[in-house]
Amino acid sequence: MLDFVMRPLASAGRGTVKTLGSVGRAWVLFAGAAGALRHPGIWGPQLVPQLARIGVASVPIALFIATFTGIVMSLQASYTLTGTIPLYFVGTLVGKTMMLELGPVLTGLTLAGRVGANISAELGTMRVTEQVDALETLAYDPLAYLVVPRVIAGIVMFPIVVLLAMTVGIVSGWFTALQLLDMSSPEFVKGLRLLFEPWDVWFAIIKSVSFGAVVTGVGCFYGLQTERGAEGVGRSATQTVVIASMIILCLDAFWAATLL
Amino acid sequence: MSIRIAELHKAFGPKEVLRGFSLEVRVGATAAIVGPSGSGKSVLLKHLVGLMRPDAGSVLVDGESVPDLGRRDLARFRRRVGYVFQFAALFDSMTIGENVGMGLKRLPGWRADRIHERVNECLALVDLEGMGERYPSQLSGGQKKRAGLARAIAASPKYLLYDEPTTGLDPVTTSVIDELILRMRDELGVTGLVVTHDMTSAFRVADRITLLHEGKARFTGTPAEVRVARDDVLRGFVEGDPGLYYGLQGRGDHGP
Numbered sequence: 299m300l301d302f303v304m305r306p307l308a309s310a311g312r313g314t315v316k317t318l319g320s321v322g323r324a325w326v327l328f329a330g331a332a333g334a335l336r337h338p339g340i341w342g343p344q345l346v347p348q349l350a351r352i353g354v355a356s357v358p359i360a361l362f363i364a365t366f367t368g369i370v371m372s373l374q375a376s377y378t379l380t381g382t383i384p385l386y387f388v389g390t391l392v393g394k395t396m397m398l399e400l401g402p403v404l405t406g407l408t409l410a411g412r413v414g415a416n417i418s419a420e421l422g423t424m425r426v427t428e429q430v431d432a433l434e435t436l437a438y439d440p441l442a443y444l445v446v447p448r449v450i451a452g453i454v455m456f457p458i459v460v461l462l463a464m465t466v467g468i469v470s471g472w473f474t475a476l477q478l479l480d481m482s483s484p485e486f487v488k489g490l491r492l493l494f495e496p497w498d499v500w501f502a503i504i505k506s507v508s509f510g511a512v513v514t515g516v517g518c519f520y521g522l523q524t525e526r527g528a529e530g531v532g533r534s535a536t537q538t539v540v541i542a543s544m545i546i547l548c549l550d551a552f553w554a555a556t557l558l
Numbered sequence: 559m560s561i562r563i564a565e566l567h568k569a570f571g572p573k574e575v576l577r578g579f580s581l582e583v584r585v586g587a588t589a590a591i592v593g594p595s596g597s598g599k600s601v602l603l604k605h606l607v608g609l610m611r612p613d614a615g616s617v618l619v620d621g622e623s624v625p626d627l628g629r630r631d632l633a634r635f636r637r638r639v640g641y642v643f644q645f646a647a648l649f650d651s652m653t654i655g656e657n658v659g660m661g662l663k664r665l666p667g668w669r670a671d672r673i674h675e676r677v678n679e680c681l682a683l684v685d686l687e688g689m690g691e692r693y694p695s696q697l698s699g700g701q702k703k704r705a706g707l708a709r710a711i712a713a714s715p716k717y718l719l720y721d722e723p724t725t726g727l728d729p730v731t732t733s734v735i736d737e738l739i740l741r742m743r744d745e746l747g748v749t750g751l752v753v754t755h756d757m758t759s760a761f762r763v764a765d766r767i768t769l770l771h772e773g774k775a776r777f778t779g780t781p782a783e784v785r786v787a788r789d790d791v792l793r794g795f796v797e798g799d800p801g802l803y804y805g806l807q808g809r810g811d812h813g814p
Binding site for chain 1: 604607608609629633634637639640641643644645647648649650660661664709800
């Protein structure tokens with residue numbers, strides 16, 4: 299009986315200690331990375347390659363997803379609205395949804411997989427093969443060399459990728475409306491402009507900046523925490539995708555509650 | 559003494575790896591620390607460059623207490639120490655030349671042409687001329703070890719720490735690495751600390767050999783003294799006799 303009560307309590311206790319430990323280590327890592335900003339001589343040369351790897355290389359997958367999201371949004375809006383609301387509201391729905399929600403969040407979740415797992419696996423492999431230790435022995439601060447350029451690249455490039463994805467999603471929804479829904483361009487544009495607010499774009503940018511910081515930061519954190527060889531690298535990559543996706547969805551709700 | 563380790567303790571959770579290890583290495587000498595795999599040799603070496611912090615005890619190099627160095631002082635201190643990793647730890651996204659020149663970029667006054675020249679010098683010193691444009695994945699195990707050594711000596715360190723430099727190498731390549739370690743001492747005058755479980759290599763390169771056993775220095779002596787020592791644990795390790803080493807002779811139970 300005692301065991302029946304104590305076992306879940308002990309398990310919950312261990313989980314709490316582990317979570318608090320992770321939060322503490324993450325805090326130490328990010329405080330250290332903030333301090334490492336003082337060494338632009340170390341992170342500066344790494345920045346451009348990271349901007350390319352994290353941002354430019356992510357554009358194709360982000361646009362692919364945005365294209366099909368726009369198509370589906372347009373078709374589903376038409377299905378929902380036909381017979382009840384004027385069809386030009388398809389433009390309104392596609393525009394608002396792509397800007398406020400699907401553009402940033404779908405891109406963020408996709409890049410949590412592509413970018414987050416990539417960073418985690420790369421740094422994890424460097425950790426278990428002692429390359430991170432080698433950096434330290436060569437008088438490089440690993441936070442300045444590995445973490446700072448990746449996080450800055452995420453913060454800079456995520457909004458650009460998201461803006462591109464939003465644009466492509468809206469254009470693909472527009473194209474779908476013209477080709478499949480018997481709508482004209484003026485009708486779609488009328489709907490698109492109906493409830494448009496410039497703030498919607500700023501809202502998407504703010505969200506994507508936070509998603510960029512989360513995906514790259516979580517990837518670096520789990521990568522540098524990696525232990526025990528290939529299995530550990532795989533575990534770190536998985537944890538990165540899961541935790542980054544969860545934080546993205548929590549942040550999504552947070553920004554909606556605080557900024558809208 | 560240039561390296562002085564006293565009463566060093568380090569535990570990982572309940573496992574005590576070092577339990578009061580002490581060692582002194584004089585300037586210009588090469589010391590070997592021997593012991594079986596998992597005995598804490600690499601852990602010990604990492605304390606000397608501040609990659610790990612001791613639970614207790616002191617680590618003095620050139621009179622500086624390594625665990626007490628701040629981030630900036632540690633970076634400055636590490637320029638005097640070269641570290642040869644067990645599996646070379648070469649940066650696999652860089653060429654061998656870039657690997658070797660990596661530490662030099664952090665030194666003031668080193669321009670690209672000077673770095674290039676020094677990289678070629680170091681590669682020549684470890685017999686890897688012309689390999690600078692290759693990637694680590696294109697090298698054999700022995701070549702990787704030599705490239706790791708070239709990277710470690712590039713900034714002309716005063717100390718060289720070797721973590722299992724001959725592990726996994728064939729006897730001929732092992733001899734080549736041993737010769738290089740001796741050249742580093744004789745030609746560059748560096749103070750060396752080699753951790754290894756390869757007794758042949760230890761006898762060849764070391765001025766003094768220390769057996770790390772149960773977290774402590776069990777025996778320290780010259781290679782000649784080690785050869786004639788009567789300590790059962792040392793003899794067990796040198797001769798590869800688990801009965802002697804684990805002190806279980808006659809009980810039919812050899813090994814942990």
